Amino acid sequence: MDLYSGYINKLIDELAGLPGIGNKSAQRLAFHLINLPEARVQRLAKAMVEAKQNVRYCKDCFTLTDSEICPICANDRRDHTTIMVVENARDLAAYEKTGKYTGVYHVLHGAISPMLGIGPHDIKLKELMERLSGEQNIGEVIIATNSSLEGETTAMYISKLIKPLGIKVTRIASGVPVGGDLENIDEVTLLRALEGRVEL
């Protein structure tokens, strides 16, 4: 049914495939875009294409960057003997925002998920192992994958691979979020918090 215009339908189709954008949101977005000034639409279109064309993986840690080595890996004041393994660049950003972590990162770009058919070869795990065997003085690998089934599976898998190398492997703590109200927190988290209790 060609209710609107072929141009609008094409735009809706292109938008609807994006994550978190269903058919209804794609429609709303398309109409919004059409009502924006043309310069704004051109800017958005250009930003998309330029980002796609210029952004690549950091040669060392595989985060997204527009230079060969990302600013974090290129920074001599960071502790290059500590590597935090995260699932994606957004998780890296989340830890960077704390401003307290001074080591470097390794971005896996995913997590092992047998359900979704994502195996160890589909994430940047081989690259992590190459990096660990290439560099001599790695003191600690902190596994900061998500606290989900996939994240935990990945953490277990990685720790088993790394331990034989004699490198210290740690996992970020899971428990009750700061400011969290106990009554609103799921049972698994509550049990984790109990198991991981520390002496005061």
Added chain:
Amino acid sequence: MDLYSGYINKLIDELAGLPGIGNKSAQRLAFHLINLPEARVQRLAKAMVEAKQNVRYCKDCFTLTDSEICPICANDRRDHTTIMVVENARDLAAYEKTGKYTGVYHVLHGAISPMLGIGPHDIKLKELMERLSGEQNIGEVIIATNSSLEGETTAMYISKLIKPLGIKVTRIASGVPVGGDLENIDEVTLLRALEGRVEL
């Protein structure tokens, strides 16, 4: 903080202004776009710019189209004596999908909202009045604005403008949605349904 790359930050900024896309969704979208094949990103960018450049208002009903007159207004088999007034092109699409309405439309592109500072002059109301006084044989104007405060205000306003022209003005019914469970429906709707009850 330039965590990623200037290109990504720019893309996130451009995305974050769109409706329903906050900062977090903009980040997620941006990373997704970067991981898509370049051809797909180019296609989306092109679809956006082309839609913006080619889509305009129908000369008669002000819906969005890429020709001077939209397919509905250009269709001789439609009943051009009945005009349904809707707030936007999506509402038009919703009625078109029923397949049962054979009249034509008038798209207001908004609703009167004193709260948001949108007055009668900010929507295509003058154009509706010009259309009604220009054409001789309008039999009925069906006001199908939303059943919200703004929609009702707009409906009242329009009906007061049109009645002096001697044209029949109707309003779509409001009541309990088909398949709606009474216990989940708000009181205002329940009262409306009661007031608008029909004899069986």
